[in-house]
Amino acid sequence: MRLRVLYPVVSILNSKFLISNFRKMHSVKYLIAFMLLPAFGFSQITSGKILFERKTNLYKRFKNEDWVTNWVKESDKTKVDEFELYFNDSLSAFVPKESEEKENYSWMTSKSSVYQNLNAGTRYSVKDIWRNLIPISDSLKIRKWKITDSKRNIGGFLCRKAIWQQNDTTRLYAWYCNEITTSAGPESFCGLPGMILGLATEDGGVIYFAKTVEQGPQELTALLPPKTKDKVYPSAELRAKLQKEYGKEEWSKEWIRNIFDNW
Secondary structure (H helix, E strand, O other), rough: OOHHHHHHHHHHHHHHHHHHHHEEEEEEEEHHHHHHHHHOOOOOOOOOEEEEEEEEEHHHHHHOOOHHHHOOOOOOOOEEEEEEEEEEEEEEEEOOOOOOOOOOOOOOOOOOEEEEOOOOOEEEEEEOOOOEEEEEEEOOOOOOEEEEEEEEEEEEEEEEEEEEOOOOOOOOEEEEEEOOOOOOOOOOOOOOOOOOEEEEEEEOOOOEEEEEEEEEEOOOEEEEEEEOOOOOOOHHHHHHHHHHHHHOHHHHHHHHHHHHHHH
């Protein structure tokens, strides 16, 4: 009789033991799976190369100029330029892509190079000013961003929209991806929690979008500005020089702002 009573008790205890171990094993599996998530589902990119396409609507770019519609046909109003952005966790280099193709209306847009050191907080630019390449040194631009809940896909990456209100009349939109951790982007743009893959003026006059993203380490020579024997102007000095020479002309005010403030 005792054996008959004991057998069900032992069976129940064994069942509880097995269930407990089963649950523990599954808990361990879930923990391991959770720990592996960053490696598979949430991997982050810290170095690589991005190909950007810039589209400039020449009618909007020169909207206050009567001559533009006489010089530029409707079918040619959108000018396309390409740039490459090399980056690692602390450096970025945004440079025009070399091309042997003939370029129409080349004088209507400029192509500058921008090298940013995110750790040192410094910026080195080679500005295209009337087809003269002028080296300029400065600190990183500090912009006050408003991050929104709006999202879109750019080049296979989920990006969040941010807004920079430069002044009462000028607003720019940026789409950044926190999967690419470097806080950089086209031209001199930086300061968001991830790489900027899209950038546009409010009227759509100038638009940058990433076409491709290549992951992988980059040569240091691609990330650092080229050595030069030319004078490297501090930004404030060059601005004062241009204002002194051209500041009385009405057209020069927007031109100078575009060089030093916008991009």
